[in-house]
Amino acid sequence: xxxxxxxxxxxxxxxxxxxxxxxxxxxxxxxxxxxxxxxxxxxxxxxxxxxxxxxxxxxxxxxxxxxxxxxxxxxxxxxxxxxxxxxxxxxxxxxxxxxxxxxxxxxxxxxxxxxxxxxxxxxxxxxxxxxxxxxxxxxxxxxxxxxxxxxxxxxxxxxxxxxxxxxxxxxxxxxxxxxxxxxxxxxxxxxxxxxxxxxxxxxxxxxxxxxxxxxxxxxxxxxxxxxxxxxxxxxxxxxxxxxxxxxxxxxxxxxxxxxxxxxxxxxxxxxxxxxxxxxxxxxxxxxxxxxxxxxxxxxxxxxxxxxxxxxxxxxxxxxxxxxxxxxxxxxxxxxxxxxxxxxxxxxxxxxxxxxxxxxxxxxxxxxxxxxxxxxxxxxxxxxxxxxxxxxxxxxxxxxxxxxxxxxxxxxxxxxxxxxxxxxxxxxxxxxxxxxxxxxxxxxxxxxxxxxxxxxxxxxxxxxxxxxxxxxxxxxxxxxxxxxxxxxxxxxxxxxxxxxxxxxxxxxxxxxxxxxxxxxxxxx
Amino acid sequence: xxxxxxxxxxxxxxxxxxxxxxxxxxxxxxxxxxxxxxxxxxxxxxxxxxxxxxxxxxxxxxxxxxxxxxxxxxxxxxxxxxxxxxxxxxxxxxxxxxxxxxxxxxxxxxxxxxxxxxxxxxxxxxxxxxxxxxxxxxxxxxxxxxxxxxxxxxx
Numbered sequence: 001x002x003x004x005x006x007x008x009x010x011x012x013x014x015x016x017x018x019x020x021x022x023x024x025x026x027x028x029x030x031x032x033x034x035x036x037x038x039x040x041x042x043x044x045x046x047x048x049x050x051x052x053x054x055x056x057x058x059x060x061x062x063x064x065x066x067x068x069x070x071x072x073x074x075x076x077x078x079x080x081x082x083x084x085x086x087x088x089x090x091x092x093x094x095x096x097x098x099x100x101x102x103x104x105x106x107x108x109x110x111x112x113x114x115x116x117x118x119x120x121x122x123x124x125x126x127x128x129x130x131x132x133x134x135x136x137x138x139x140x141x142x143x144x145x146x147x148x149x150x151x152x153x154x155x156x157x158x159x160x161x162x163x164x165x166x167x168x169x170x171x172x173x174x175x176x177x178x179x180x181x182x183x184x185x186x187x188x189x190x191x192x193x194x195x196x197x198x199x200x201x202x203x204x205x206x207x208x209x210x211x212x213x214x215x216x217x218x219x220x221x222x223x224x225x226x227x228x229x230x231x232x233x234x235x236x237x238x239x240x241x242x243x244x245x246x247x248x249x250x251x252x253x254x255x256x257x258x259x260x261x262x263x264x265x266x267x268x269x270x271x272x273x274x275x276x277x278x279x280x281x282x283x284x285x286x287x288x289x290x291x292x293x294x295x296x297x298x299x300x301x302x303x304x305x306x307x308x309x310x311x312x313x314x315x316x317x318x319x320x321x322x323x324x325x326x327x328x329x330x331x332x333x334x335x336x337x338x339x340x341x342x343x344x345x346x347x348x349x350x351x352x353x354x355x356x357x358x359x360x361x362x363x364x365x366x367x368x369x370x371x372x373x374x375x376x377x378x379x380x381x382x383x384x385x386x387x388x389x390x391x392x393x394x395x396x397x398x399x400x401x402x403x404x405x406x407x408x409x410x411x412x413x414x415x416x417x418x419x420x421x422x423x424x425x426x427x428x429x430x431x432x433x434x435x436x437x438x439x440x441x442x443x444x445x446x447x448x449x450x451x452x453x454x455x456x457x458x459x460x461x462x463x464x465x466x467x468x469x470x471x472x473x474x475x476x477x478x479x480x481x482x483x484x485x486x487x488x489x490x491x492x493x494x495x496x497x498x499x500x501x502x503x504x505x506x507x508x509x510x511x512x513x514x515x516x517x518x519x520x521x522x523x
Numbered sequence: 524x525x526x527x528x529x530x531x532x533x534x535x536x537x538x539x540x541x542x543x544x545x546x547x548x549x550x551x552x553x554x555x556x557x558x559x560x561x562x563x564x565x566x567x568x569x570x571x572x573x574x575x576x577x578x579x580x581x582x583x584x585x586x587x588x589x590x591x592x593x594x595x596x597x598x599x600x601x602x603x604x605x606x607x608x609x610x611x612x613x614x615x616x617x618x619x620x621x622x623x624x625x626x627x628x629x630x631x632x633x634x635x636x637x638x639x640x641x642x643x644x645x646x647x648x649x650x651x652x653x654x655x656x657x658x659x660x661x662x663x664x665x666x667x668x669x670x671x672x673x674x675x676x677x678x
Contacts (some may be wrong), residue, residue: 079670085632093666094623095673122622123645130623442620442646446613453611463646487615491600494619494673495645 006072006083012113013134017064019109025060029053073132075146080120082130094130096150097496098122104140114141120147123465125497157474173341174330175268184264184332185257187305269329271344276315278327289327293317294345295465296436297329299338303429313338315345316467347435350423358413360457362474364410371402415471417485422462424471434463436469438489446479462486530594530605536635537656539591541586543631549578572605595654597665602642604654614652618672620644625651626662638662642669 033049063086071084079095085198105117115134122129135143176184195511270277276288296316305311329341342349350356377394377449408428415436417424426436443463452458458479462469464465554607556570563569577615588608596603603615625641632638641653657665 085628089628089633091626091666092623093625093670095670097673098622122542122643128643128651167659346592442644443614443616443649443652445615445649448611450609461648463644463649465645466647468648470647483615487601487617491619495622 006070006074008072009132010115010134010136010139011068012115012136014064014068014116016109016113016134017068018061021060022057025057052130061347075143080130080143080147082132094120094122096147097494099147099151102144102147104137104144110134118143119194135213170277171271173269173271173344174333174337175266176264178265181261181264181267182257182333185260186253187302187310187332188260189252189258190256190259211383214311216229264331269341272386276329276345289315289317291345291368294347295440296434296467296469297342297345297347298432300432301430305332306430309334312336312337313341316464342435347437348421349435350416350433351418354416354418354423356416356423356425357478358410358414360455360471360475361410362455363452363457364406366455367473368403368406371406372399375399375402413472415474415482417482422469422486424469434469436464438486439493440464441469441486441490442495444483444490446475446483452476486491530596530603531584533590533593533595533656534637534658534661536637536658538586538590540631540635540637540656541589542582545581545585549581559591573614590656593656597668602652602665602669604652614649616642616644616649616652620646621669621673624666624669626659626666628659640665646657 066086068082069085071082073083074081079093080099081093083089083091099120099122101121102120103121105119106115107117110117110133113134114137116137117131117133118135118140119132120130125152132143142376266279268288269277270279271385272288275288275293277288294315294317298314298316299311300314301311311334312328312332315327315329317327329345330338339349375398377397382388382395405428412425412428412431414425420438422436422438422441424436426432426434441462441464445461445463447459447461448457452473457473458476458478460471460474460479460482471482525596552574552629556574559570560567592606592611594605600618601615602618605611605612616628618668622643622645625639625643627641628637629639629640637655638649638659638661639653639655640657641651643651
């Protein structure tokens with residue numbers, strides 16, 4: 001057989017599919033047969049049921065056969081192609097350069113027949129890999145060898161290079177002392193726990209021997225039978241309320257503290273020859289993130305902790321051994337501690353001369369107007385039901401807050417690009433900063449809704465392995481210019497190269513500013 | 524604006540295919556309306572008139588607008604796919620970011636000699652970008668172009 005002729009999968013595939021089909025239909029058939037036999041007429045079974053069963057099995061087998069005849073694969077000079085489909089036709093082409101690994105899988109039935117399922121793993125984001133079921137073991141082995149041989153012609157295996165350096169050099173990049181963890185825990189004050197307990201107290205107050213919301217009762221209890229405090233009525237009410245708030249506060253801090261300690265005790269981030277390694281008390285998984293697979297970084301913070309200079313650093317990567325693509329690299333750190341970690345990943349924090357740009361004013365105005373329209377609807381409904389007091393002041397307050405919110409979002413949301421990286425800053429009171437490497441972007445999309453088109457703004461969405469970078473409400477021209485600029489730099493490197501280089505290759509060290517504090521220079 | 528004038532329009536047969544698809548929807552709606560008319564006698568037209576108007580829009584206006592909103596370009600080593608009447612999107616995938624390529628034909632597409640080209644990227648967003656409404660030959664040729672460019676660029 002010529003190597004380049006289209007081939008079919010192994011004929012025994014047909015047997016495996018038929019058998020597994022039989023396995024799946026056995027139970028329904030048995031149930032059906034039992035139902036008929038239960039009626040007590042065996043003749044019905046023969047006249048109606050059995051022919052039906054045979055027809056169904058026949059159709060299934062026919063379809064399986066036709067599918068088998070229509071599925072062909074071709075090992076070409078540059079790619080593997082698979083064509084399939086009975087009524088609809090699907091043709092897939094996977095270039096050799098893109099195949100990262102070929103896995104051979106044997107399930108029980110396939111094993112009996114000596115067949116394998118061959119899976120060609122590429123980096124495709126949808127987890128939508130090419131599969132060939134089933135081939136003979138020899139054919140599977142041959143395909144694997146072919147792909148490896150072709151790949152070697154293309155470039156050496158990055159994995160092999162990693163394995164060669166067996167020197168175990170480990171450096172601690174970041175760790176948290178007990179004191180740091182306690183501080184962290186205090187900032188993790190959990191309003192949710194307070195709400196849950198408070199709600200439960202209200203819901204289940206009939207279970208309590210007294211009414212906790214009854215201030216007079218508290219007063220009685222605190223004052224004792226002597227009533228010597230009753231004269232201090234208003235004072236005692238204040239004390240009661242303060243006590244309630246205090247206990248809820250202690251609860252909130254307590255749960256935050258316990259949760260944090262459980263999660264983060266002994267957290268450390270190490271640099272090994274294989275990449276970054278992360279360990280913690282409950283995250284015993286010992287996650288290893290190869291540095292060249294880090295796609296982007298995210299620096300986040302909280303409303304309060306930001307005032308004290310505490311930030312968190314997350315790494316967006318394609319670590320294959322875990323489901324989520326966001327990994328905590330430093331959950332609670334000062335900017336000066338984050339900076340070296342960022343650099344270790346081959347990224348840079350924005351420098352002082354980063355050219356920050358804001359989104360479109362019109363976008364924020366439109367959002368505000370839409371919000372107002374919604375509020376107007378709610379307050380009209382309030383007026384209709386006669387709740388004037390609730391409808392007007394609350395709506396007015398909400399309108400003011402919304403205005404502030406949109407203004408500050410306009411003021412603080414900004415983005416920038418420089419030679420190697422793209423930055424997006426997002427949020428007002430608890431801002432987050434995403435840093436992506438320009439060459440590691442996968443796609444660029446400009447999206448515009450009906451309003452956006454009339455008013456001339458657009459969203460820019462950058463596809464990223466393991467996440468995305470979104471910049472909302474940019475002036476349309478700016479979005480277009482950014483997209484062109486980014487596409488230009490993306491075209492300089494092929495995907496296979498981007499997976500082997502770390503971050504955005506480091507340039508000359510630049511002056512570092514705390515990324516999030518820096519006021520955006522208006523553009 | 525937006526450089527959309529240099530986009531290639533899709534194959535005109537795609538318009539007919541969209542029309543056939545809306546025809547099927549319109550037919551189902553009309554059957555529903557007829558059932559409604561029969562069940563509620565005396566109000567002739569209460570279902571038929573709105574449904575007929577909607578069906579006319581579905582058959583005449585909608586395919587034109589959708590067809591006009593779509594386009595693609597395949598220059599400078601990038602695949603650009605533009606789509607959407609109300610919500611407009613403009614996606615660009617450089618050839619160097621393509622993981623693998625599909626050319627699919629559904630039953631209707633086969634009848635019209637059309638195909639859908641889908642490129643898969645490693646991104647989580649836009650993991651696959653598909654471009655419907657190409658003639659099958661065009662889709663195959665584009666696949667070869669993209670693959671050849673990919674091969675060329677790899678070290």
